[in-house]
């Protein structure tokens with residue numbers, strides 16, 4: 001196993017993969033505005049989409065159903081099994097965000113939907129470096145995460161997660177070699193505040 005992967009995260013999701021899939025692993029559980037955002041982001045990308053940290057694979061399958069060429073990857077084999085069972089015609093692989101196994105410049109876009117939320121802040125650049133490596137020049141990156149006024153960890157149902165001030169995460173994405181093109185913040189009653197950052201790979 002890649003020693004840059006947090007074993008605590010891998011194990012926590014492994015133990016709760018079925019539970020997570022039942023609660024959150026469908027497009028019915030997705031906020032309508034997230035669905036619209038991911039769909040329009042994907043439509044603007046050219047080439048292979050990578051659902052990085054795909055969990056049970058609902059985004060991957062959804063994007064495939066819209067006609068995109070897409071691969072879902074996750075560090076938790078149990079998630080990949082669940083994803084393959086529910087979408088047998090879609091491509092999934094066990095891999096890490098830090099070492100995707102994909103070729104340099106092979107992707108038109110990387111979707112990192114809540115897959116960096118458990119990374120300690122100092123570990124985020126390694127994953128972003130890999131996203132940059134696999135993304136073609138001008139390709140897209142879309143990150144969804146928890147937002148907050150301060151960069152701080154909090155207790156999450158699976159394992160500790162981080163909330164990010166949007167401008168701080170945008171700065172880290174920018175430093176990794178992407179130009180931020182759009183940010184969204186959403187705070188709905190009863191759910192944790194959300195952010196989405198869309199960026200494109202620059203030379």
Ligand SMILES: C[S@@+](CC[C@H](N)C(=O)[O-])C[C@H]1O[C@@H](n2cnc3c(N)ncnc32)[C@H](O)[C@@H]1O
Pocket residue numbers: 004005006009010013024025052053054055056059073074075076079095096097098112113114115116117118
């Ligand atoms: C909060 S879940 C999000 C899953 C899915 N993207 C979604 O929107 O429901 C975080 C996912 O990231 C995966 N993950 C976390 N760290 C990872 C790493 N270093 N490499 C690959 N996958 C990772 C976890 O296994 C889990 O499936």
